[in-house]
Amino acid sequence: MKPSIILVAATRLLVVLLLLFSVFMLWRGHNEPGGGFIGGLIGATGFILYAIACGADATREALRVRPEFIAMGGLATSLIAGLISAPFGDAFLTGQWLFFGGSEGEKGFPISTVLLFDIGVYAVVMGSALSIVFALEDEVE
Amino acid sequence: MSWLLILPILIPFCTAIPAFFAGGNAQLSARISLAGSAIGLVAALVLFCQVHDQGVIAGQMSGWAAPFGITLVADMLSAIMVVITAITGLAVAIYALGEIDDNQSELGYHALFQILLAGVTGAFLTGDLFNLYVWFEVMLIASFGLLIMGGRAEQIDGAVKYVALNLVSTILFVSGVGLLYGETGTLNMADLSRAVAEHPDQGMMVLISLLFMIAFGVKSAVFPLFFWLPASYHTPSFAVSAVFAGLLTKVGVYALIRSFTLIFTSDPGITHTILLWVAGFTMVTGVLGAAAQSDFRKVLSFHIISQIGYMVLGLALMTPLALVGSVFYLVHHIIVKANLFLIAGISEKLTGGSNLYKIGGLYGAAPLLAALFLIPAFSLAGFPPLSGFWAKYILVKASLDTQAWLIAGTALVVGLFTIFSMTKIWAEAFWKEHPDEITPEPPMDGTALWPRYAAVIFLALLTVAIGLVPQPFLELAETASAQLLDPSAYIAAVLGEPVEAAQ
Numbered sequence: 001m002k003p004s005i006i007l008v009a010a011t012r013l014l015v016v017l018l019l020l021f022s023v024f025m026l027w028r029g030h031n032e033p034g035g036g037f038i039g040g041l042i043g044a045t046g047f048i049l050y051a052i053a054c055g056a057d058a059t060r061e062a063l064r065v066r067p068e069f070i071a072m073g074g075l076a077t078s079l080i081a082g083l084i085s086a087p088f089g090d091a092f093l094t095g096q097w098l099f100f101g102g103s104e105g106e107k108g109f110p111i112s113t114v115l116l117f118d119i120g121v122y123a124v125v126m127g128s129a130l131s132i133v134f135a136l137e138d139e140v141e
Numbered sequence: 142m143s144w145l146l147i148l149p150i151l152i153p154f155c156t157a158i159p160a161f162f163a164g165g166n167a168q169l170s171a172r173i174s175l176a177g178s179a180i181g182l183v184a185a186l187v188l189f190c191q192v193h194d195q196g197v198i199a200g201q202m203s204g205w206a207a208p209f210g211i212t213l214v215a216d217m218l219s220a221i222m223v224v225i226t227a228i229t230g231l232a233v234a235i236y237a238l239g240e241i242d243d244n245q246s247e248l249g250y251h252a253l254f255q256i257l258l259a260g261v262t263g264a265f266l267t268g269d270l271f272n273l274y275v276w277f278e279v280m281l282i283a284s285f286g287l288l289i290m291g292g293r294a295e296q297i298d299g300a301v302k303y304v305a306l307n308l309v310s311t312i313l314f315v316s317g318v319g320l321l322y323g324e325t326g327t328l329n330m331a332d333l334s335r336a337v338a339e340h341p342d343q344g345m346m347v348l349i350s351l352l353f354m355i356a357f358g359v360k361s362a363v364f365p366l367f368f369w370l371p372a373s374y375h376t377p378s379f380a381v382s383a384v385f386a387g388l389l390t391k392v393g394v395y396a397l398i399r400s401f402t403l404i405f406t407s408d409p410g411i412t413h414t415i416l417l418w419v420a421g422f423t424m425v426t427g428v429l430g431a432a433a434q435s436d437f438r439k440v441l442s443f444h445i446i447s448q449i450g451y452m453v454l455g456l457a458l459m460t461p462l463a464l465v466g467s468v469f470y471l472v473h474h475i476i477v478k479a480n481l482f483l484i485a486g487i488s489e490k491l492t493g494g495s496n497l498y499k500i501g502g503l504y505g506a507a508p509l510l511a512a513l514f515l516i517p518a519f520s521l522a523g524f525p526p527l528s529g530f531w532a533k534y535i536l537v538k539a540s541l542d543t544q545a546w547l548i549a550g551t552a553l554v555v556g557l558f559t560i561f562s563m564t565k566i567w568a569e570a571f572w573k574e575h576p577d578e579i580t581p582e583p584p585m586d587g588t589a590l591w592p593r594y595a596a597v598i599f600l601a602l603l604t605v606a607i608g609l610v611p612q613p614f615l616e617l618a619e620t621a622s623a624q625l626l627d628p629s630a631y632i633a634a635v636l637g638e639p640v641e642a643a644q
Contacts, residue, residue, distance in 0.1 A: 068249055072161045079154055085203075091143040092151070093203035128282060135289065 003053050011053040018046030026122050036118035040125030047126075048133050056137040067130035074123025081117035093117070143200025145191060146213040146266060148184040149223050152177060153230075153259035161252035167243040171234075174251040178227070178234040181258070185220075185227035192220040193617075197624065197634040199268060207268075207635050208329030214268035216631050217621035218468060222265040222395055225472050228603070229387045229479050230258045232596040236483050237380040239592035245378065248290055257283040257384060264392045268635055270318055270328040273396065277314065277360070281307055284389065287381045288373060299373035306369035310359030317352035324349070331635035333404045334628055343407055350405035350412055357400065361393025363453055364422035367446045371430065374445075375438035375495070379486025382438060386445055387479030391471055394452045398467060401456060402625040409459060416457035421551050424450030428558040437485040437495040437570065440562055441478065444521065447555055448474050451536055454548060458539055464622035466535035469614065473528040473607060477517040480600035484514050487593050488570055497566060502575035509594070511571045516601040518563040520608065523556045528607035531615070 022043035029035025051059040060066075085094040099108040156177025163170040192198060197216040201207055215223070233254070241250050260279035267273050281304070288300040322328055324345060325336040337346050355366070362370040370390070374382050397416075405412055427447025434440045452474070455467025485495060487510055492500035504511045520527035523534075533556055540549035607614050624630060 068161070072158055072252065075154065076158045079151070079158070083151075086144070091200060091202055091204045092147040095203065132285075 007053045011049055015046045015050050018049065019043055022046065022122075022126075026118060029118060030115065036121030037125050039118075040122040041129060043122065044126045044129035044133070047130055051133065051137055056134050060134065063130070067127045067134060069127070070123050071127025071131065074120045074125075074127055076120070077123065078117050078120030081113040081120060084113045084116075143202065143213070145188055146198065146200040146215055147202065149181060149188060149227065150259050150263045150266065152181040152184055153255040153262065156181070157252040157255035157259070160255060161249050164247045164249055164252065165243075167241065167246035170246045170251045171238050171241060174255060175231075175234045175238065177255060178231040178258070181262075182224075182227040182231050185224045185262075188215055189220045189224045191215075192217060197630045199634040207637070208327050208332035211272050212268035212329055212331070212635050213266045214331070214631065214635055215266055216624045216634075217617060218395070218398070218625060219265050221468065221472060221617060221621060222391070223262055225475050226258065226261050226265065226388060229384065229475055229600075230254075232479065232483070232600050233380050233384050235599070236383070236486070236593050236596035239589050240378060240380050240486060245290055250287070250290060250378075250381075253283045253286045253290075254381070254384065257287065261388050261392055265395060268330050270321070270330060270333065270400075274311070274314055274318060277311065277392075280389065280392065281311070284385065287385075288377050290377065290381075293376070296376045299376040303369045303373040306359060306366075310356045310366075313352050313359075314356035317349050317356060320345075320349050320352070329635065330399070330403055331628075331632040334632055337404055338407055346405065347408050347411055350401070350408075351415075353400050353405070354397070354412065354415065357393050357396040358419070359393070361390050361397060361449055361453070362446050363419050363449055364426050364446075367423070367427070367449075370446060371434075371439055371442040374442040375436055379482060379489065383479040383482035383486070386441065386482045387475045390445055390449055391452075391475055394449060394456075394467075394471060397453065398456050398464075398625065402459075402464070403628050403631065413457050413459055416453055417545070417548060420450045420454035420457050421548055422450075423447065423453060424551055424555040428555045428562070431562045432558065432565075435497050437488065437497055437500075437566065438482065440497070440566060441481050441485065444559065444562060445478060447559065448478070448521070450555070451533070451552065454552065455536055455539065458543055458545065459626075460539055460543060461619075461622050461626055462535060462542060463539035464625055465615065465618045466532060466539050468618040468621045469535055470532040472614070472618075473520070473532045473604070476600050476603050476607075477520045477529065480517040480597055480604070481514075481521070483593065483597050483600070484510065484517070487590065487597065490590070490593070492570070492575065497569035499576060500570055501573040502579075504571040510597075513594075513597050513601050514567070514571065516604055518567065520604050522559040522563050526608045528604050528611070530608065531611045535615075 022039045025034040025042055026036055026039035029039065047059055047063060050062060082093040084096050085092065088096060095112050095114040097110055097112045099110050101108040156174060160170050160173040160177070163173055192215050197214065199212055199214040202211040202213060257280060260276050260283055263276035263279065264273055267276060285300060285304050288303060289296055318328065325333060325340060327333055327336055340346055359366045374385055401412060424447050427443050427450060431440050431443035431447065434443060452467050452470045455463040455470065488500065488503055489495045491503060491507055494500045516527065520529040523529045533552065537549050537552050540552065
């Protein structure tokens with residue numbers, strides 16, 4: 001079945017928006033509703049839409065890496081984020097913070113393992129959702 | 142303390158990553174998985190020793206105090222289950238050395254296997270109801286990946302039934318979690334124990350508890366919610382189905398035991414009566430279903446269901462002795478059932494099939510396998526002096542003590558029918574001649590059989606050991622049962638109140 005031209009044209013715009021929105025959700029999730037899980041799902045939605053419009057093979061090419069690699073890479077990232085607390089004597093997953101340029105009364109630019117963990121979750125969710133979708137897509141074809 | 146609790150979960154996760162990236166090299170990947178499982182067993186044993194010496198231990202992940210953060214708790218039951226999970230994981234990792242081919246390895250078999258182990262261990266250790274849900278999801282995703290690996294039509298068919306019915310269970314579970322949180326404002330199990338008992342609307346609590354009962358009932362495959370199990374367990378590779386058979390349904394039973402001893406205990410007249418009927422019907426339907434099957438693994442799958450009935454029976458009676466029986470039965474059954482599935486794998490390799498009517502002649506060709514089959518088979522049926530005898534004996538005695546004559550009789554009759562099915566497998570696969578008049582022999586494709594035999598012998602030895610020296614295992618089960626019936630130590634360990642004050 002040839003995909004509709006409207007769908008293909010709209011997909012090009014929507015994929016960009018969905019991916020941007022997914023990153024926004026990941027970022028927003030730090031203090032407000034959102035986070036890596038929902039962000040990863042939205043990001044996966046973008047690629048799933050692309051797969052519906054242009055086929056699984058084109059999507060694999062656009063993704064450049066196998067989705068399983070994204071998922072396992074994300075798992076590794078999250079594990080590292082959790083393990084960083086070990087040398088500091090804290091419990092697993094305790095957030096560790098680094099404030100760049102911080103001084104008296106000025107917080108500076110914060111970097112934390114919490115964000116690293118969330119980025120890992122983002123990749124795990126996106127990678128595993130996409131690998132399931134690709135597997136089912138191959139089955140249909 | 143908290144690192145001790147998280148390590149049995151972390152080690153399989155950390156093993157999964159190198160095992161996945163080494164997936165192209167099947168031998169390397171399998172060895173990474175094996176090494177990870179061995180280290181995991183050490184971590185589980187260390188945790189077990191701590192719990193044995195110090196009683197219940199709890200830890201707060203990421204440093205948020207209970208009941209707000211994620212709590213991991215290990216009481217005796219959790220510790221026993223973590224150790225037995227690690228033992229099964231190690232045996233199956235050994236077995237996988239001889240079964241998993243390059244293709245499955247590249248698709249990520251070993252990584253998914255380790256993630257599954259992490260999910261099971263996490264479910265046993267968590268002290269938070271929503272966290273339990275997350276571990277169920279981890280198990281579901283990993284087991285779905287393992288089920289469809291290979292992509293044969295019957296595998297997809299089994300996997301779809303498995304996932305569809307498990308998703309129903311998930312939805313009920315999460316609805317129950319939502320309702321419970323709305324009513325009590327907490328999901329920490331220790332905190333819930335107090336909050337549910339003090340809640341003014343006990344009818345609502347019973348209603349919510351029934352949602353959980355159905356959700357966990359699907360997971361543990363009790364009557365009438367077991368249909369996904371025999372539809373899917375005979376399709377994946379044997380190493381996979383052994384883990385499923387040994388561990389997955391037991392997580393459901395564990396969740397039932399945990400929630401109906403710690404959280405929902407206010408109205409046992411309703412909840413535990415339902416459980417008692419469920420237990421009886423589960424035993425009977427499972428064993429009758431098995432009698433009608435002709436596939437090696439399908440017979441065994443129906444027997445899982447029937448045996449689940451025994452474990453639920455112990456919970457339903459809710460006496461100290463009955464819970465001892467449940468815990469003992471859990472441990473015994475995980476070892477025995479995983480072993481039987483592994484033996485089915487060797488038999489399929491030697492005879493080229495798993496339909497009992499189309500294979501045969503194993504007794505002459507592989508006497509060692511025949512002897513090894515008898516150990517778990519007789520243990521399953523409850524022959525002394527094997528582990529299954531003690532497990533059944535305790536449960537029947539507990540039923541008689543509470544004058545539940547009917548259920549005690551059912552348990553005994555079901556045991557008799559179990560012998561019938563085991564005899565059928567023995568007669569068809571081992572005793573009779575191969576219908577094609579060929580002698581089963583090791584395959585010519587060069588796959589080594591020794592890893593498979595090593596795993597089977599390892600588990601068989603454990604069964605014999607538990608059977609011959611049941612006393613130390615009974616004492617552990619008694620400790621676990623006492624902690625389940627009096628959760629004050631559990632609650633004190635989590636919420637940090639001094640034990641004296643809680644008593």
